[in-house]
Amino acid sequence: MWMRLAAIAAFALVPRVHAQEPVPAVPLTLDAAIARVALDHPDLQLVDAQRPVLEARRDAASLRPPLQVGVDVENLLGSGDNRGLQGLETTVSLSGVLERGGKLDARRLLAQSNLDALAPQRATARLDLLAEAARRYLEVARAQSALDIAMTDIEQRRRAVNAARLRLQAGASPESVLFTAQAMLAQAELDRDRATQEAASARLALAALWGARQAGFSAVSGDALQLPAARDFEVLAEELQRAPELAELLGEQRIREAQLQLARTAAKPDWNWQAGVRNSRADSSTSLVGGFSIPLGSARRAAPEIREAESSLALLPYERKARQQQLYATLAEAHGRYAGARLEVERMKRDVLPQLQKAERAAEQAWRAGAASYMEWAQLQAMRIEARQRQLDSAIAAHTALIEIQRLTGQSMLAEDAPIAVENAR
Numbered sequence: 503m504w505m506r507l508a509a510i511a512a513f514a515l516v517p518r519v520h521a522q523e524p525v526p527a528v529p530l531t532l533d534a535a536i537a538r539v540a541l542d543h544p545d546l547q548l549v550d551a552q553r554p555v556l557e558a559r560r561d562a563a564s565l566r567p568p569l570q571v572g573v574d575v576e577n578l579l580g581s582g583d584n585r586g587l588q589g590l591e592t593t594v595s596l597s598g599v600l601e602r603g604g605k606l607d608a609r610r611l612l613a614q615s616n617l618d619a620l621a622p623q624r625a626t627a628r629l630d631l632l633a634e635a636a637r638r639y640l641e642v643a644r645a646q647s648a649l650d651i652a653m654t655d656i657e658q659r660r661r662a663v664n665a666a667r668l669r670l671q672a673g674a675s676p677e678s679v680l681f682t683a684q685a686m687l688a689q690a691e692l693d694r695d696r697a698t699q700e701a702a703s704a705r706l707a708l709a710a711l712w713g714a715r716q717a718g719f720s721a722v723s724g725d726a727l728q729l730p731a732a733r734d735f736e737v738l739a740e741e742l743q744r745a746p747e748l749a750e751l752l753g754e755q756r757i758r759e760a761q762l763q764l765a766r767t768a769a770k771p772d773w774n775w776q777a778g779v780r781n782s783r784a785d786s787s788t789s790l791v792g793g794f795s796i797p798l799g800s801a802r803r804a805a806p807e808i809r810e811a812e813s814s815l816a817l818l819p820y821e822r823k824a825r826q827q828q829l830y831a832t833l834a835e836a837h838g839r840y841a842g843a844r845l846e847v848e849r850m851k852r853d854v855l856p857q858l859q860k861a862e863r864a865a866e867q868a869w870r871a872g873a874a875s876y877m878e879w880a881q882l883q884a885m886r887i888e889a890r891q892r893q894l895d896s897a898i899a900a901h902t903a904l905i906e907i908q909r910l911t912g913q914s915m916l917a918e919d920a921p922i923a924v925e926n927a928r
């Protein structure tokens with residue numbers, strides 16, 4: 503389920519880190535990163551903090567109209583026979599409102615519906631938050647892999663510099679070849695430094711999700727080139743019907759139904775009643791008084807609100823259909839991007855990188871033997887690095903699509919068979 507989003511990026515994870523403070527020597531796992539974000543992020547705490555507010559509103563909605571105690575004094579400053587306090591009449595009354603049409607139950611239902619809607623809202627917020635954590639974790643992994651590629655480039659460029667220096671000393675190649683090899687080595691070192699800086703920034707951005715001001719870890723675990731076998735699109739499309747975003751619409755439907763029921767209760771007027779005791783000072787008599795009143799035109803005044811509530815409820819099927827089509831289109835796009843990117847990663851690993859590695863080694867031997875130019879060897883070195891970078895970019899694109907699929911469906915993306923591991927070609 504969505505609560506375990508560790509399958510999002512499908513890395514080869516090491517056992518989970520349970521310590522409160524990460525140990526820099528141990529790579530941070532995706533499980534540990536997600537656990538920290540889910541525990542400390544204020545977005546989820548904000549949703550939880552809304553519950554007491556809605557519970558208070560529910561309790562308030564369960565209250566009946568209050569009883570009122572009134573005192574009426576008549577003939578206080580009269581004239582003639584009622585001069586002074588002779589004609590004073592005092593009435594003590596108790597009044598209230600008799601609600602009709604089920605107003606109390608309708609208020610309770612609306613308040614409870616708003617409270618129940620918190621659960622799918624929190625589920626959606628949690629999914630969005632954990633997906634963002636997975637994306638930032640993936641960015642750290644991408645920077646680490648880019649650093650690994652840069653180190654490979656540095657290693658092969660150093661071989662070229664050493665070989666160019668030996669050939670220059672032997673008079674077999676001009677000095678320009680050595681300068682070119684040194685410049686390419688400097689570019690490879692620049693790529694390494696840039697990848698190092700990007701990795702540091704990505705680690706800090708990830709740690710910021712759980713409120714840390716420093717990363718507290720030096721690396722993340724797993725291989726960015728490891729991609730799982732995707733589940734069939736039809737299965738994912740079926741799971742899309744239970745997506746948290748659609749569950750939010752179900753909660754919204756209950757709220758609007760409760761609003762309609764409450765609006766309809768206003769068509770039946772409430773009865774205002776009053777009962778009391780009247781005391782006349784003139785003859786020292788006491789009598790009971792009572793009465794009631796009914797407002798007129800309640801149905802006419804309630805009609806616009808009822809029509810508004812009915813129209814709002816009638817919009818929901820269209821909103822749900824539009825949301826379903828949007829989710830389906832996004833799922834289809836993400837699934838297609840994942841399949842295409844995964845295919846490219848596999849083909850690069852199987853067909854392209856091994857051949858480029860062999861060609862680069864052969865060009866090196868040929869150049870050392872004087873059978874090829876330096877530019878041929880340098881070009882093959884660059885092609886090998888570019889191919890590895892292309893493979894990494896495709897893997898990142900695949901993981902990004904996988905995260906989006908996880909966020910949409912809230913389900914595990916892994917197929918029943920074991921994930922297909924795509925190792926770095928060296």
